[in-house]
Amino acid sequence: xxxxxxxxxxxxxxYVERAENMARxxxxxxxxxxxxxxxxxxxxxxxxxxVGEREAYCEVHxxxxxxxxxxxxxxxxxxxxxxxxxxxxxxxxxARTVRDVLPREAWERLNSLYHFAKDNVSEGLNKKRRxxxxxxxxxxxxxxxxLIQGTLNHDESYLFFRLGCNLERAEMTSRIVDVRSANLVTxxxxxxxxNIQWMSxxxxxxxxxxxxxxxxxxxxxxxxLNFLMQSETFPRSILxxxxxxxxxxxxxxxxxxxxxQLMKVKRRVSEQDVLTLKQQGLHDAIDDIQLELSKVHNxxxxxxxxxxxxxxxxxxxxx
Numbered sequence: 001x002x003x004x005x006x007x008x009x010x011x012x013x014x015y016v017e018r019a020e021n022m023a024r025x026x027x028x029x030x031x032x033x034x035x036x037x038x039x040x041x042x043x044x045x046x047x048x049x050x051v052g053e054r055e056a057y058c059e060v061h062x063x064x065x066x067x068x069x070x071x072x073x074x075x076x077x078x079x080x081x082x083x084x085x086x087x088x089x090x091x092x093x094x095a096r097t098v099r100d101v102l103p104r105e106a107w108e109r110l111n112s113l114y115h116f117a118k119d120n121v122s123e124g125l126n127k128k129r130r131x132x133x134x135x136x137x138x139x140x141x142x143x144x145x146x147l148i149q150g151t152l153n154h155d156e157s158y159l160f161f162r163l164g165c166n167l168e169r170a171e172m173t174s175r176i177v178d179v180r181s182a183n184l185v186t187x188x189x190x191x192x193x194x195n196i197q198w199m200s201x202x203x204x205x206x207x208x209x210x211x212x213x214x215x216x217x218x219x220x221x222x223x224x225l226n227f228l229m230q231s232e233t234f235p236r237s238i239l240x241x242x243x244x245x246x247x248x249x250x251x252x253x254x255x256x257x258x259x260x261q262l263m264k265v266k267r268r269v270s271e272q273d274v275l276t277l278k279q280q281g282l283h284d285a286i287d288d289i290q291l292e293l294s295k296v297h298n299x300x301x302x303x304x305x306x307x308x309x310x311x312x313x314x315x316x317x318x319x
Contacts, residue, residue, distance in 0.1 A: 005306035006160040008094045013164030015091035016110070020141045021172045022073060022084040023134040026048060027202040030130060035196050044069035050179045053299070067125065074124045082257075084137065085121060088114045103151040112206060114138040139245045159248045163300060166248075170241035171293050176204055177228055178286040181221070181279065205236045212286065225274040238289065242266045243318050245296070258299040265292035 025047055033043075045064040048057050051073070051240045060079050061068050076085035092114040099107050116136065123133035145165075152158050181201075198219050202208040207228065208219075214231060215223045231237035246262055272285055301307065 003304060003306040005098055006156055007301075007307065008098045009101070009108070009157050009301075010160045010164035010305070012091050012094035012098075013161045015094065016141060016144065016174075017165045017168040018082060018172070019084050019087035019091065020138055021169075022051070022082065022087065022204070022279045023137045024204050025139075025176070026073060026124075027082075027107060027131060027134045027138075028200050030127075031203070032197065032200040035200075036193065046179055047073060050175050052084055052175065053080060056080065066127075070125055070130075074121055076240065083160055084124075085117055088117050101157055103147065105172070106147050106151065109140070109144050109147055113137070113144060116140065122244040156252070159251055160304070163245055163248050166241040166244045167297055167300075170237055170238045171290060173228055173238050173241070174203065174286050174289050175203060177225065178283060181225075181282060182272070194221070195219050207234060207236060210234050222275045225277065229269060229272065229274055237271050239266070242269060249300075252304070254303050258296065258303055261292070261296050261299045265289060265296060268292055 015055055029044065043064060044066050047069060048054050048064065053072075056079050057069075057072055061072065070078050072083065074084050076083055076089055080086060082091075092110055095102060095107055095110050102209060121132055123129040148158075148161060152161070195218070198221055199208060201224060202211050202219065205228070211219070211224065211227050211234075214233065215227055217223050227234065228237055229238050232243065234240055242265060246259065246266070249259050249262060254256055268285075268289055274282075274285075275284060302311070
């Protein structure tokens with residue numbers, strides 16, 4: 001399969017996954033603020049940190065009030081390339097160029113999702129109708145995933161779709177764990193508030209019920225970290241995503257370098273003693289994991305994508 005085609009499918013998957021994560025983050029933060037008692041408020045600023053857009057946000061905004069942050073995260077604009085509507089636009093543009101590879105129904109469903117999100121974005125800005133809007137976006141994305149899994153040939157096109165989806169998912173899980181843990185109420189504050197917030201971390205990934213089934217304990221920081229970083233059975237845990245990426249890479253030719261890089265990040269995740277990690281130690285560990293995940297992307301790009309091959313050749317010629 002052409003390098004250009006697999007790269008397009010890879011990025012289509014990343015953008016769809018990023019849009020779903022954005023919808024989940026906003027919904028959960030919305031609910032968390034309602035659950036917290038008066039005097040304990042996290043506001044909307046942490047969401048800007050989670051998506052890594054603080055610098056871009058502060059260039060055009062001087063406050064972190066609810067409406068400004070929500071507009072930044074939902075609407076497509078020149079300053080927010082991670083916003084929900086930008087991601088769906090980018091996913092649709094990528095899909096449009098490889099329509100002959102995708103099942104017709106998958107293209108139509110993604111196109112419909114894009115138009116729904118764009119035409120109804122005012123619903124997302126409205127506090128009373130926001131939940132329904134975001135839930136509909138998530139439902140339509142899950143429907144798109146189901147259609148892809150059930151109708152797209154499980155050849156190289158599907159392998160690269162899964163690679164993009166799981167790399168994006170692993171990265172976002174690490175961001176949520178890092179920023180959310182840093183913004184949790186302090187140890188001195190009462191235990192129930194901490195549990196509410198860790199519960200929001202789980203719910204942001206639809207992980208609450210699976211956590212209770214797997215860990216068989218109440219919601220606690222150490223166990224939540226263990227579950228979201230090292231579970232081999234929960235599909236949104238970092239280790240699960242890494243294992244899935246490894247299986248896809250094993251089915252591809254010229255996979256030695258990407259697999260070596262992937263094994264580095266796998267060891268870093270699986271050997272981490274998360275039960276004893278304090279805040280700074282956790283932050284440092286997450287930083288390392290994100291750096292290694294970025295290297296996995298670079299390695300995949302250099303070996304399989306046209307843009308990555310060209311960049312690697314230019315780098316070699318300059319050296």
